[in-house]
Amino acid sequence: MTEMHHIPTVFYIFALVTILYTIYNFRRFFGIFSGKPESKLPKSFLTQLNHLFRYGLLQRKVFSNRFTYAGVMHFFLAWGFFILLFATTVDFLTARGILTKFLPALDTPWFAFINDLGGLMLILGLILAIFRRTSQKPEKLPNSSLSGRGNLLGDMGILIFLLLLAVGGFLSEAARLGADQPQFAAFSWIGYTLSKALSSETWIAIKPVIWWFHAITSLLFIAVFPMTKMFHAFVVFLNIAFTDQGKRGLLRPMHVSDLLSDPDADIENISLGVGNVMDFTWKQLLDSASCTECARCTTLCPAAQTGKPLSPMKIITDIRSALYNTDNGKSNDKLIGKLITETELWSCTTCGACMEICPVLIDHIPTFIDMRRHLVLSEGTPPEMAGESLEKTAQNGNPWGFPKSKRLKWAEDAGLDIPVFAEKKSADVLYWVGCAGSYDPRNQEVSKAMINIFKNAGIDFAVLGTEESCTGDSARRMGEEYIFETMALQNIEIFKKYSFNKIVTQCPHCYHTLTHEYQDFGANLEVVHHSEFLNELINTGKISLENNDEGSVTYHDACYLGRHNQIFDAPRSVIKKSRGRDSIIEMPRNLQNSFCCGAGGGNMWHEINEGDRININRFDEAIQTNAATIATACSFCLIMMDDAMKVQGKEQDVEVLDLAELVNSRLKIQI
Amino acid sequence: MKICVLMKQVPDNDSAIILSNDSSSIKLNDITWCTNESDTYALEEALLMKEAHGGEVVACSFGRESSQQVIKDALAKGADRGLYISEEESDGFDILSTAKIFTQALKDENFDLIFSGLQSNDSGNAQLGLLLAEMLNMSHAALVMGTEVLNDTRIKVKQELEGGWFQWTELDLPASITIQSGLNKPRYASLRGIMMMKKKPIDIFDSSQIDSTGSKNKIFLDKMYIPQKVKETTFIEGTPDEIASKLGDLMINDIKVF
Numbered sequence A: 001m002t003e004m005h006h007i008p009t010v011f012y013i014f015a016l017v018t019i020l021y022t023i024y025n026f027r028r029f030f031g032i033f034s035g036k037p038e039s040k041l042p043k044s045f046l047t048q049l050n051h052l053f054r055y056g057l058l059q060r061k062v063f064s065n066r067f068t069y070a071g072v073m074h075f076f077l078a079w080g081f082f083i084l085l086f087a088t089t090v091d092f093l094t095a096r097g098i099l100t101k102f103l104p105a106l107d108t109p110w111f112a113f114i115n116d117l118g119g120l121m122l123i124l125g126l127i128l129a130i131f132r133r134t135s136q137k138p139e140k141l142p143n144s145s146l147s148g149r150g151n152l153l154g155d156m157g158i159l160i161f162l163l164l165l166a167v168g169g170f171l172s173e174a175a176r177l178g179a180d181q182p183q184f185a186a187f188s189w190i191g192y193t194l195s196k197a198l199s200s201e202t203w204i205a206i207k208p209v210i211w212w213f214h215a216i217t218s219l220l221f222i223a224v225f226p227m228t229k230m231f232h233a234f235v236v237f238l239n240i241a242f243t244d245q246g247k248r249g250l251l252r253p254m255h256v257s258d259l260l261s262d263p264d265a266d267i268e269n270i271s272l273g274v275g276n277v278m279d280f281t282w283k284q285l286l287d288s289a290s291c292t293e294c295a296r297c298t299t300l301c302p303a304a305q306t307g308k309p310l311s312p313m314k315i316i317t318d319i320r321s322a323l324y325n326t327d328n329g330k331s332n333d334k335l336i337g338k339l340i341t342e343t344e345l346w347s348c349t350t351c352g353a354c355m356e357i358c359p360v361l362i363d364h365i366p367t368f369i370d371m372r373r374h375l376v377l378s379e380g381t382p383p384e385m386a387g388e389s390l391e392k393t394a395q396n397g398n399p400w401g402f403p404k405s406k407r408l409k410w411a412e413d414a415g416l417d418i419p420v421f422a423e424k425k426s427a428d429v430l431y432w433v434g435c436a437g438s439y440d441p442r443n444q445e446v447s448k449a450m451i452n453i454f455k456n457a458g459i460d461f462a463v464l465g466t467e468e469s470c471t472g473d474s475a476r477r478m479g480e481e482y483i484f485e486t487m488a489l490q491n492i493e494i495f496k497k498y499s500f501n502k503i504v505t506q507c508p509h510c511y512h513t514l515t516h517e518y519q520d521f522g523a524n525l526e527v528v529h530h531s532e533f534l535n536e537l538i539n540t541g542k543i544s545l546e547n548n549d550e551g552s553v554t555y556h557d558a559c560y561l562g563r564h565n566q567i568f569d570a571p572r573s574v575i576k577k578s579r580g581r582d583s584i585i586e587m588p589r590n591l592q593n594s595f596c597c598g599a600g601g602g603n604m605w606h607e608i609n610e611g612d613r614i615n616i617n618r619f620d621e622a623i624q625t626n627a628a629t630i631a632t633a634c635s636f637c638l639i640m641m642d643d644a645m646k647v648q649g650k651e652q653d654v655e656v657l658d659l660a661e662l663v664n665s666r667l668k669i670q671i
Numbered sequence B: 001m002k003i004c005v006l007m008k009q010v011p012d013n014d015s016a017i018i019l020s021n022d023s024s025s026i027k028l029n030d031i032t033w034c035t036n037e038s039d040t041y042a043l044e045e046a047l048l049m050k051e052a053h054g055g056e057v058v059a060c061s062f063g064r065e066s067s068q069q070v071i072k073d074a075l076a077k078g079a080d081r082g083l084y085i086s087e088e089e090s091d092g093f094d095i096l097s098t099a100k101i102f103t104q105a106l107k108d109e110n111f112d113l114i115f116s117g118l119q120s121n122d123s124g125n126a127q128l129g130l131l132l133a134e135m136l137n138m139s140h141a142a143l144v145m146g147t148e149v150l151n152d153t154r155i156k157v158k159q160e161l162e163g164g165w166f167q168w169t170e171l172d173l174p175a176s177i178t179i180q181s182g183l184n185k186p187r188y189a190s191l192r193g194i195m196m197m198k199k200k201p202i203d204i205f206d207s208s209q210i211d212s213t214g215s216k217n218k219i220f221l222d223k224m225y226i227p228q229k230v231k232e233t234t235f236i237e238g239t240p241d242e243i244a245s246k247l248g249d250l251m252i253n254d255i256k257v258f
């Protein structure tokens, strides 16, 4: 804004109206204060400050090699905007004679320089953004603001608007320089160049017009700010401040057993899970208000990519839409069945790709599961097959529905003599076989390999056998907190009976649940995934492998091992040590960007009948590496990849193996 | 509409069945129990009828202590009240004696409808609904695949006949109906339902208090055994013509199917 000696009174009237209108537009946001209390708040002030710096100011997560163009574009936009915001604030203060001693003046050379740099960056960013929306048109990027925010000229509209603002800024600068001819004008390098285009007299003549144009566009921008995509520039900082990175993705425990034993519980009116928008915590509502509609989550979502009716972005913005439509939390409109369909919710595999990529740290999965909780716990309407597996879990302690008494049959059938805690009472390692490892024929091979490795390495181990029950992972992710909790409490009671130092498991779902989720029920367990355990055995020389350098391997990162638990190196190291240093051929989507197998989140137990199958999509990617082996480190991934191999008729071309099988086949001494 | 649903606790299909030493019963410790499959469909049909026409659904079970679980499950799914007839030795009652016990327990309730599963997965008599109809003077239809309430005194049911045929029949109420599996989709017991179940009443009768005059067994169990697996596979080799003639020969002379 230019320095104006006599700012007309009418401008102040406009400014007042603007501010009132901005506050009016802000009101919808205050609905978040009607949300439920939040239990997942961060504890450390310093960490949050650091995150505000990293994810807010530096926007670390905006830069991703999956979205390079958008990252560069956003860099220009954001930093252009920041610089101009700084310049305008300084300008505003100095014009009113505040802090003039410390603040630069308009024509202070460095200030003039960065001022113009900011304007240029903003314009560059805007051009990149406009080009992206008009020519590139990324498939999933919504063309106009999604429901909820208001639709002032759409998302394209705000870009044009900002462009007018930036161009207007340069013009008014040029007019000022052209009219006043100040000493250091040249440092305002763009405005100065522009000012040369017209004579000093012309600038003097048109200066008021330009000034008003810029003043009105600036005021309008402030007025509509909360209604546009730009609102994220404000809310995101709040969201980062209140997001505990360490707890992202973790589900909020419901403590059902306390609820059940509470004689005063108002059963008729109790809300189990989230059925309408005001059942969310305020932080979940803040999440929804933060969404920038960048569509990165939906672009990478395996369900969306295979044509299922799920867009994580849509769900988040639907929540915002419901929030903004409530009268500060007084509406009890149903969210599910109206804005969000049940199929959308059931399509999520909880793979975490959305959360990994989300630049503004939104916590999608717990929010989706809260809505599933409503469907299962309150309405009793899980998908039919999901319901069957849940009933089987409750009945038999495993989602397959096999008798609990047969949990160790795989070992008996193989003639293996395995130490059981019921007899042994204490051991160094509790080998957690898991339901898949116990009942699924393909995974039973992995369990047998593990036993052989344990024996080979001389590990003091034992299993729980028929005392082991499902960890409740699938049930929990299907929203069945009651069954999950029943399983958790049951297993924890069993753990208490015996003495052991650590749990080793081949299933990342068991690993995740035992490590992070049993804590809420008082169990602090040391759990080691078999990839890390095997790696350790090899590194410490407890087992030695015959590495005959044959056969390339492509490794499929499991969601619950990689993205959810950041274990990427151990499995790769195990592969290298059993198949040779250069044996790994990476798939294009690997590590944090890995693509789900389709079985997580309870989707192992029911089918979404729309779109393609996720495991086939992933298998096709794996087979294109031409690797001889597809290695997995997850019980569900193994089933899904093995199944895809058969569906695609590729049994002759490739083998699907778990890490333990890979290692077992290379053991120098077989016993 | 006041509806009673008879529900039985039976061993889960995948349970390990181990016989007692004297082959007179199965060992109970290794068994996982569940609700008899067709009874869950009967319950669902009753709940749907209640939702459409109002009324009350009472879940009733006869058996050992653990049988109360099937009543609880039914209450969690939406039944209003439970009726439990306790009898630790219920396996020792033949079907007629069982029916007499039920008759005594139910006769004062004046149900409009009694639903039961077509047959139990364990003893498989498929007679209880029919016997009750006779003893309580109700109309009866078996193998029901669909129901339609006509008015307060009449109901129409779709029955399964042989060979893929169906028949619609009208019955006067009160009626006892046995339900075939698959006619509806049994609902899932929600946590909310489980919480509400805790507040619903279960009336408990001791079977010894019930006047069961004349309920003397007429059927006696001789012996239980697990069917022997007899599997004999013969490979016939040769040219197609030779195989065909050898196969024909086998069928006529050995297996004697012709």
Ligand code: SF4
Binding pocket: A297, A300, A301, A302, A303, A304, A310, A311, A312, A347, A348, A349, A350, A351, A352, A353, A354, A355, A364, A365
């Ligand atoms: S967790 Fe995975 S499947 Fe679920 S919405 Fe996010 S990206 Fe999609």
Ligand code: SF4
Binding pocket: A290, A291, A292, A293, A294, A295, A296, A297, A298, A312, A313, A316, A354, A357, A358, A359, A360, A361, A362
């Ligand atoms: S949820 Fe996150 S990744 Fe998805 S559109 Fe919103 S801001 Fe982008």
